[in-house]
Amino acid sequence: MRKVWVWALVLGPLLLALAQALSTERMRADLEALLAQGPRVAGSEAAAAARAYLVQELRRAGYTVELHPFTYSRTRDQGSSLRVGGATFPVMGVAGSPAGRVEGPLVVVPGAGLAADFAGLDLRGAVAVVRRGGIPGLEKARLAAERGAVGLVLLTEEPSGTRFTFGGSSPIPGVTLGQAEGARLLEAGARAVLEVRFLSEEVQGRNVIARRGDAPPLVLVGAHYDSVPGSPGANDNASGTVTVLELARVLASHPIAERTWFVFFDGEEDGLWGSRRFVEEYPGLVQGLRAMLNLDMVGVDVNGRLGIGGSPELRALADCEAVAVLCGGAPGGGSDHVPFAQAGVPVLFFFRGLDPNYHRPTDTYADPALMAQTAQVVRGILERLLR
Ligand SMILES: [Zn+2]
The missing domain is CATH 3.50.30.30 (Glucose Oxidase; domain 1)
Incomplete structure (x- = not known):
């Protein structure tokens, strides 16, 4: 009995340490799985398939996964x-x-x-x-x-x-x-x-929410998984989606995961619908947040460094002296952190700049090494936030 316990003491942290390593191989496989679906336009079958993949991977990592459905009307240029x-x-x-x-x-x-x-x-x-x-x-x-x-x-x-x-x-x-x-x-x-000239259509969007435990979250880490018609959306925003997924995996057995929700937003490209509806429908939860961290386009190195924008008090938690990051390097931007910022939540926005393939059929590549580096930076901030 005692021997087993000692081994658990030795092996437990070792296994945990192994499980906690970020894997660029896994991220590469995630990217391929998402891109294989084609453009993940909100309401499309490709978006549903991408969502099913996220749900499966998050459950496999030990999370309770819920879908947050919402509807909105979308206009298409005619x-x-x-x-x-x-x-x-x-x-x-x-x-x-x-x-x-x-x-x-x-x-x-x-x-x-x-x-x-x-x-x-x-x-x-x-x-x-x-x-x-x-x-x-x-x-x-x-x-x-x-x-x-x-x-x-x-x-x-x-x-x-x-x-x-x-x-x-x-x-x-x-x-x-x-x-x-x-x-x-x-x-x-x-x-x-x-x-x-616009054509109007009703869209059913679904955010994917992954959580451990029942305590309300102190931090929300998010990325939108939808993309625009005609674009595979590798950098925008399979890159952020996969980075958040991998972060969720490596933090699954860490205390951080008990106070953090990982949210994959739908309907971002049509006007931040997923994040806006989340803020509207969970006002109490949103008011209790210490931070919302949003990752969008983190897989292509446009500016030479990872841009971090948002609330100054949160930026102070980032290692702004590090060569890999540029604090203040992600100005404003129209992504899912905005509705949270408007609701008074301190936000951080992680962004590597608009690449030439933005919203084009050529948005087919994101670099797992850059995504892993992003995950590392976010993880450091989460550790300091929830210490
Ligand atoms: Zn985006």
Whole structure:
């Protein structure tokens, strides 16, 4: 009896240590399993298959897994257009924009299109043209509408046809256009006819929640597992999904897992539906959170380091001196941490930058070594948070 006990003492921690090692091999297999389904568009069979895989792997790791269902209506672009002079530009309606046809003179918002750049502008009856970035597109739409604009064209660094969402309801029709084509707008003429054409459909989304024990969570670690139509979504966001899954595995028998929920959000690409509904439907739980950590696009090294954005008091828990991380390197961003931040929860956002394959059919690769490095950083923060 005693001998067995001694062996358990020796072997127990050893086995635990083995079980706790992050495995890039496992992460590679997870990535393959998710990508094999095709684009994981919310409500699709591919999303259901990806979800079944997550549920199976989380249960195997010892978690209680629950699905959090929610519905929302989604708009699909059905041929939005922007005509200036005799030319037609390849625009795409931004999710969250109202449908409709508007007409007016083109007015370019100067500079980077920050709040200050709108000051003093008269946009009455105009179709405003503004660069994307710096502040959320929805804020630009509101600023433009406040000054009388009837429509908005967001010029993006990404090529025309890239899908974007306002992450909320825009007061005026809004479209995106690649900067390359955007540069030719004013040459084409002074007056624009902008039409946003959307088809509406009901979507059933499901968040996947994994937890140990019954105590309410102090921390929530999340990543969205859905992707946009036409894109395999390897970096966006199988990378974050797999990283959170592997973290859940290696922490399964650690005390951290008793106070942490791992949540895989659905419907992010259509406007942060999964995280918004979670915040709405679990208000008490959300108020009790010490932190929400969100991982989105952590498998491609765009900026040379892992960007960490969010609440300064939480950023202080990250090892900001480490060469691999760039604290403050993930500004704002429209991902699932936003609804939590708006509810007053301290958040951290882990992000390696927008890669050239973002929302494209070529988003087929994420690097397990970078994902493992991300998991390591998140794990360190969890240890300090829950010490
Ligand atoms: Zn994403």
